[in-house]
């Protein structure tokens with residue numbers, strides 16, 4: 156029997172209901188699950204799709220890809236790619252896009268992936284273990300200013316400067332950090348106070364994970380691309396798990412939407428109304444009780460409208476080589 160950690164899908168039915176709501180019985184068309192994970196949403200979508208429906212899934216993680224390869228349904232295909240590549244799909248070709256952001260339980264619960272301060276393991280944190288710098292690689296060369304900036308921007312860590320200095324001092328005295336436990340101990344020694352109920356390394360680990368995987372940049376690319384690839388009436392369903400992600404999704408939808416009920420909200424100019432903001436959904440108490448990881452989830456649902464125009468400026472902004480800082484500043488107002 157395998158003891159591999161499994162993943163409990165958050166808002167499984169509500170997310171798939173929202174995605175397929177306009178599709179009628181036996182939906183046809185092409186749908187995207189941008190975050191396959193262990194396939195919880197994918198399998199339910201496949202159950203609901205008709206014979207003419209197609210589902211394309213993305214994931215960066217080779218273990219997720221291996222799981223996806225076990226699905227033999229001819230309507231399904233998997234791409235080992237970041238969902239930032241969503242814009243490679245033909246314009247106006249998609250009936251819906253679902254994104255269930257962040258890490259899966261098998262990632263966070265596997266010590267050898269290095270995502271968690273709860274277990275000792277190599278300080279890796281890459282979703283895609285086939286490419287890119289690990290957290291240990293990056294911390295071995297980044298200067299204190301760069302480290303502090305990442306901890307501030309992606310972890311909202313008050314003690315970013317102290318932690319960064321401690322990392323550099325430790326590197327100079329005893330060589331680079333290689334293990335999650337080494338980093339967790341170092342942070343615990345560097346911070347002045349702890350937030351109640353929170354491990355002092357929580358924000359540092361979150362920040363490094365987001366940075367190493369370019370999570371917010373890919374999210375912005377994918378959201379911008381969704382305006383191009385969704386057909387009119389196509390649904391965008393995004394589940395986020397922390398405020399940095401949700402703020403990006405919320406502001407993106409607001410920037411491009413009109414709201415069905417609240418005409419007072421100064422959203423996009425009429426020519427830029429490309430989305431209809433439909434819903435913000437939280438897991439109910441029963442789901443949170445059964446799966447504590449659901450407690451921070453926020454699902455936002457929007458629908459592509461007929462309007463065209465502003466998507467190209469959004470694509471250009473997301474694709475700029477220096478987009479990281481500029482975009483970050485744009486979506487995180489003080």
Ligand SMILES: C[S@@+](CC[C@H](N)C(=O)[O-])C[C@H]1O[C@@H](n2cnc3c(N)ncnc32)[C@H](O)[C@@H]1O
Nearest residue numbers: 164190192193194195196214215237238255373
């Ligand atoms: C929360 S899990 C998804 C769980 C999935 N909905 C399920 O029910 O099994 C997030 C997954 O998205 C993947 N992921 C995160 N960011 C990604 C990105 N930018 N591109 C592709 N995959 C990404 C992670 O590797 C992880 O497998």
